[in-house]
Amino acid sequence: AQSVTQLGSHVSVSEGALVLLRCNYSSSVPPYLFWYVQYPNQGLQLLLKYTTGATLVKGINGFEAEFKKSETSFHLTKPSAHMSDAAEYFCAVSRAGRDDKIIFGKGTRLHILP
């Protein structure tokens, strides 16, 4: 069975500082990996995804994530946090080419300190 573990249910960073949200996955077959974001009072939206090819993927709003198979990780980063980045972030996994059941982690709430 597939699963994702997000380290830290809450992360606080200062405006302008590096954002690092951690995600480790477990999958018996090659995974597809995703980060979704949920802004207050809005539905979840896709930030970025890894399917095949380049292991460093770029998403919207300056976010990027790197697929590291050896570490079973897919951490999300942004060089400089902005107040508007405050939201809940979800890492998710599916089985590449097998099915489309997408399994989400518990989420990390990102707080931006002025």
Add this chain to the structure above:
Amino acid sequence: GAGVSQTPSNKVTEKGKYVELRCDPISGHTALYWYRQSLGQGPEFLIYFQGTGAADDSGLPNDRFFAVRPEGSVSTLKIQRTERGDSAVYLCASSLTLGTGELFFGEGSRLTVL
């Protein structure tokens, strides 16, 4: 509308009652997903459809839960004999096709069972 529409946005019911939650996906999207999100948790997979058929219903918690998509567009999640533990936000998402991992979520239907 342009996005995924879910109705009702809020539903309060009494234990033992029957509830229907409706999802209207983005026009032309063939894949439709239902998730459930409890407070402090990530979205929990329930079921997904490709067209009219349920491709994977392994996440439905028990036989009180049932979902249909008779014409391959609108879907209804049906919950019989509701229990207090069914209280959650029920999320619907649609995708242009299977395999993209790009789900477009609605804002959810908040179900409260008293």
